[in-house]
Amino acid sequence: MDGRDRACRLLAGFLAGDLAPAEARQWDEHLLECEICWWAVREDRAGRQAVQVLRQPAPPGLADRVAFAVEVPAATSGHARVAGCAGHS
């Protein structure tokens, strides 16, 4: 692991709240004076925020469809059928 990779993992751990309190405090202080790391934090937040627009609830009928799909093969053969994978169970 090179220095850059280590720094990335440390920062990722900091953002995930993984670091010990003393280490986290050091990062807090570091971020006050290091523009590069502060920028990295802002990009991290921006990226996380952006993908929230991709969330879309599962369609209302999907649970019924899945339950039905599981029930039918089990009721007819006692085994779950794997669609598109003939010869395997």
Next chain:
Amino acid sequence: MGADHRLFLEATLPHLDAVYQVARQAAGGGQDPEDLVQETYLRAYAAFGSYRGGNARAWLAAICLNVARSQARRRRRRPWEVPGSGLLDVLPLSRADGGEGTVDVADLVIAGLDAEQVSRCLGRLPEPQRVCIVMVDVAGYTAREAAEALGCPRGTVLARVHRGRRRLAQLLAETGVAHGRP
């Protein structure tokens, strides 16, 4: 319905929404996310006899990703591939040192980017980063669950999510510039 069906559905249906989030992003061209979810559940049910009661959400995500990959392989297409994003290949990167040509990515995001734009940029990320972001940030898996599903250490998931978010923010910023936004 037999007892094993009930057990299976009770253990797995509460995670349908999370699996659907993964399926929506994992489905390649020509794949329907709902079909992918159904196939995931069928395969999970087929394997339920050997399921030892670990984290069902992580287990389902791993199956979903495997199904998406194998179906894409059959179609000779890679999953997660987003067509028509060649424009992004020629755009310059924003600079971490805040040099000329950069934009404030946080403000850009707040200014509102549509889902298609975000999806296209997400499609430009390396697959490991993309998968981790989808699982953690979109589908709401914990880093530990994602690590279990992907078979890698939790720290690796965190690092991939972090790198992926940053790259995504850069790509989005570039897209914003390309579309004339500040």
